[in-house]
Amino acid sequence: MSILHTVNKSPFEKSSVGSCLAHALEGSSILFYEDAVYAVLKGASIEPLVAGFDGVKLYALGADLKARGITDDKMIDGIEIVDYAGFVDLSAEHDKVQAWV
Amino acid sequence: MSILHTVNKSPFEKSSVGSCLAHALEGSSILFYEDAVYAVLKGASIEPLVAGFDGVKLYALGADLKARGITDDKMIDGIEIVDYAGFVDLSAEHDKVQAWV
Amino acid sequence: MKFSIQVNEGPYQHQATDSAYQFTKAALEKGHEIFRVFFYHDGVNNGTKLTTPPQDDRNIVNRWSELAEKHDLDMVVCVAAAQRRGIVDEGEMQRNGKDAENIAPGFRISGLGQLIEAAVQADRLVVFGD
Amino acid sequence: MKFSIQVNEGPYQHQATDSAYQFTKAALEKGHEIFRVFFYHDGVNNGTKLTTPPQDDRNIVNRWSELAEKHDLDMVVCVAAAQRRGIVDEGEMQRNGKDAENIAPGFRISGLGQLIEAAVQADRLVVFGD
Amino acid sequence: MSEDIKKFMYVNRRAPHGTIYAWESLEVVLIGAAFDQDVSVAFFDDGVYQLLKNQDTSDIETKNFSPTYAALGDYDVTKLYVEQESLEERGLTIDDLMDLKWEDEDEDWAEKDSIRVVSRAELSSVLDQQDVIFSF
Amino acid sequence: MSEDIKKFMYVNRRAPHGTIYAWESLEVVLIGAAFDQDVSVAFFDDGVYQLLKNQDTSDIETKNFSPTYAALGDYDVTKLYVEQESLEERGLTIDDLMDLKWEDEDEDWAEKDSIRVVSRAELSSVLDQQDVIFSF
Numbered sequence: 001m002s003i004l005h006t007v008n009k010s011p012f013e014k015s016s017v018g019s020c021l022a023h024a025l026e027g028s029s030i031l032f033y034e035d036a037v038y039a040v041l042k043g044a045s046i047e048p049l050v051a052g053f054d055g056v057k058l059y060a061l062g063a064d065l066k067a068r069g070i071t072d073d074k075m076i077d078g079i080e081i082v083d084y085a086g087f088v089d090l091s092a093e094h095d096k097v098q099a100w101v
Numbered sequence: 102m103s104i105l106h107t108v109n110k111s112p113f114e115k116s117s118v119g120s121c122l123a124h125a126l127e128g129s130s131i132l133f134y135e136d137a138v139y140a141v142l143k144g145a146s147i148e149p150l151v152a153g154f155d156g157v158k159l160y161a162l163g164a165d166l167k168a169r170g171i172t173d174d175k176m177i178d179g180i181e182i183v184d185y186a187g188f189v190d191l192s193a194e195h196d197k198v199q200a201w202v
Numbered sequence: 203m204k205f206s207i208q209v210n211e212g213p214y215q216h217q218a219t220d221s222a223y224q225f226t227k228a229a230l231e232k233g234h235e236i237f238r239v240f241f242y243h244d245g246v247n248n249g250t251k252l253t254t255p256p257q258d259d260r261n262i263v264n265r266w267s268e269l270a271e272k273h274d275l276d277m278v279v280c281v282a283a284a285q286r287r288g289i290v291d292e293g294e295m296q297r298n299g300k301d302a303e304n305i306a307p308g309f310r311i312s313g314l315g316q317l318i319e320a321a322v323q324a325d326r327l328v329v330f331g332d
Numbered sequence: 333m334k335f336s337i338q339v340n341e342g343p344y345q346h347q348a349t350d351s352a353y354q355f356t357k358a359a360l361e362k363g364h365e366i367f368r369v370f371f372y373h374d375g376v377n378n379g380t381k382l383t384t385p386p387q388d389d390r391n392i393v394n395r396w397s398e399l400a401e402k403h404d405l406d407m408v409v410c411v412a413a414a415q416r417r418g419i420v421d422e423g424e425m426q427r428n429g430k431d432a433e434n435i436a437p438g439f440r441i442s443g444l445g446q447l448i449e450a451a452v453q454a455d456r457l458v459v460f461g462d
Numbered sequence: 463m464s465e466d467i468k469k470f471m472y473v474n475r476r477a478p479h480g481t482i483y484a485w486e487s488l489e490v491v492l493i494g495a496a497f498d499q500d501v502s503v504a505f506f507d508d509g510v511y512q513l514l515k516n517q518d519t520s521d522i523e524t525k526n527f528s529p530t531y532a533a534l535g536d537y538d539v540t541k542l543y544v545e546q547e548s549l550e551e552r553g554l555t556i557d558d559l560m561d562l563k564w565e566d567e568d569e570d571w572a573e574k575d576s577i578r579v580v581s582r583a584e585l586s587s588v589l590d591q592q593d594v595i596f597s598f
Numbered sequence: 599m600s601e602d603i604k605k606f607m608y609v610n611r612r613a614p615h616g617t618i619y620a621w622e623s624l625e626v627v628l629i630g631a632a633f634d635q636d637v638s639v640a641f642f643d644d645g646v647y648q649l650l651k652n653q654d655t656s657d658i659e660t661k662n663f664s665p666t667y668a669a670l671g672d673y674d675v676t677k678l679y680v681e682q683e684s685l686e687e688r689g690l691t692i693d694d695l696m697d698l699k700w701e702d703e704d705e706d707w708a709e710k711d712s713i714r715v716v717s718r719a720e721l722s723s724v725l726d727q728q729d730v731i732f733s734f
Contacts, residue, residue, distance in 0.1 A: 023582065199725065
C-alpha cells in the first residue's frame, strides 16, 4: 500500500506541510503544489526538514513553481518537477491520495 | 498610540498568533477570538510563549471559549475574558485595530 | 464613536461573518454609530437572498438584513468581488446580461472606493476574515 | 482508471478549484474516466451562472460547464451545502419558495450520498481544498 | 454498485466552530454510514479539539453539532482514532474528550469505547491501510 | 468628507496565487490611491512572496497581477515596507524581489527605491504609527 500525499499550503503559514512530513511513511510520496511549493525554496529555515527526508519521494508542481517565480536554481536538490499530467500519473501509481487540506 | 491586535486562528494551525505575539509592542493589547482562543489553554506547548508575555495585555472572547469547551480552570492565568460588548470597548479604547487574518 | 466593519468571508464556511455580526450588534447596542459594513472577497456571498439554511441553524443573511433594517445600516457589497462570485442586483443583471438577480434586502453593490471612504470617515475600521 | 474529484472551495478566492479543473482536464486528456466531480462546502459556489469575471481573467464557472459538456462530466453540487450558500436550481427554487435560480449549465444538485458513491465507484478520490 | 467493501477513512485535522469543515465532515460520516463500508475516523492536529467536552455555542449563536459525535456509535461508526502527540502538544488528555461509546451486538450489546488513542506512528500506519481517504 | 489626511497601512501577510487576497488587496491600494491619504504598504510573513521576481501564471491559467506592483509608484504609493526577518526565514534577499521604483517630482523626477527593508522592530513601530490598518 502506498499514499500520494498532496499539500497545498505554505509551510510558513499553515502546519499542513509539517504534519504531512511527520506522518509520511517510507514508500509514500509527497506532492507540493499551490502555495506549498514555497517549501522547496533553498536556504529557507525549513530546508533541513524537507531536504533531510529519506525514503519518501518528493515532487513539486511545475506550473505552481513558475507562477511563484521559483526557478530551478532556487530549488532544494532531489525534488522532481511534474506537470498536471504528472500529478494524474502519481495519483494513479499510488494506491490512494491523501489531501492535507 | 496603541493597537488592539485581534487574532482568530488556532496557533497550531496557522502562524498568525505567533506573528502577532512577535510584533506586538509594549502598551498594545491582544484579543484572542474564534479558533485563536485555543492559544490560552494551559499546558499546551505554546504556553510559555503566551504566558511569558510582558507589557502586553491579553484578552479572550468568552463566547468563543464557551463554544470550544475551554473552562476557566483550563486557562493560562492573567488572561481577561470579555464579551462582544467588551470587544467593542477594546476597539474604542485603542487607537486602531489590527486584524491578524 | 463611529465604526466601519469589513467582512472578508462568506456565510457558514468561516465564523468571520458571525463574529462581524455580533460585533456590529454589540456596538449598536452600546450606542455607537456604524458608518458602513463593507463586504469584500468572499464576504460578498453574505448578500445572497437564495440561502435556505437548516431550521435549527441561524440564518446569516436574514440576520444581516434585519439588523440593517432596524438600524438603517449601510451594507455595501464590493462590485468587483461580487462580479467574480456571482452576486447580482437589478443593475448588474442588466449590465452583464444575466437572467436573474440574487441580492438580499439591505445590501447594495458599489465600488471599492466605499471601503476607503468607510476607513476615512470612521474612527475605527474593524476587519473580520479567515 | 476511474477518478472522482472533490472540490471544497469556491471560485477565485482559493486556487483549489483551478487546480481541480487542471487535474480533471489532464486526467481526461490522458484517457482516464472521471466518474464524478463533487462540489462540497464553498465548492458549491462554482455552480453559479451569475459570475462576470474581468475580461482578462479566466471564467472559472464557464470553464467547468464547457469541460462537462465536452466530456459528458457528472458535476454534482451538494444540496445541504448549496442551501446554506444560496445555490439553487429550478426544483430547489420551488421547494424553498425562492424567486430565482442560479445554477450553471452542467451542474446538478444532489445529496451527499453522491460523494460516498463517487468514492465507492472510483479507483481514486482526489480532494482539492483550502 | 460494486459489492466490494472499501476501507474508508475520514480525516479531521481542523478545529470546530471557526470554520464549518468539522461539521460538514461529520455530515458526510453520518450519510456514509448507510453505505456499508468499513469506516474509520481520525482526529489529529487541531481535529482533536472537535472532541472536547462541554462545547456550548449558545453565545456565538452557531449550531452546536458536538453532541452529534455521541450518535456515531448508533451509526456503527466505532473506530475513532485520536493521535496522542496531537493531544499532548495541546495540553490535553483523553479525560478532556467526550466519552464516546458503542454497543457491540456480538457481545450481548456490551458498551465499548469508540475512541482509540494511538501514537503518530500507529496512526500513520492506519492511514496507510485505507482504500479511500476523505479530507475536508 | 473629512479633510484630514490619515495614515493608511495595507498589511500583506499572504502568499499570492494560492488565494486571491493578495490580488484583491492590491486592487484596494490602487483605488485608495485616489483618496489622498498618507499610504504605506507592508509585506511580511508570506506577504514577501508577493514581490518575488519572475512570476508567470500562464500554466496555472490565473491572472498574473504581479506586474501591477511596478505601477504603484505611478499611483504615488512609494512606501513599501518589507520585513528582513520574513525574508531571511524564507531564504530570500532583496535581490530576489522585483526592483520597484518611483519618481520624486520634488527632486527633478529622480528615480528612487520604493522598497524599504526594515527589521521586525522597525516594522512594528511603523505599524504602531498608523491611523488605519487594512488586512485582507
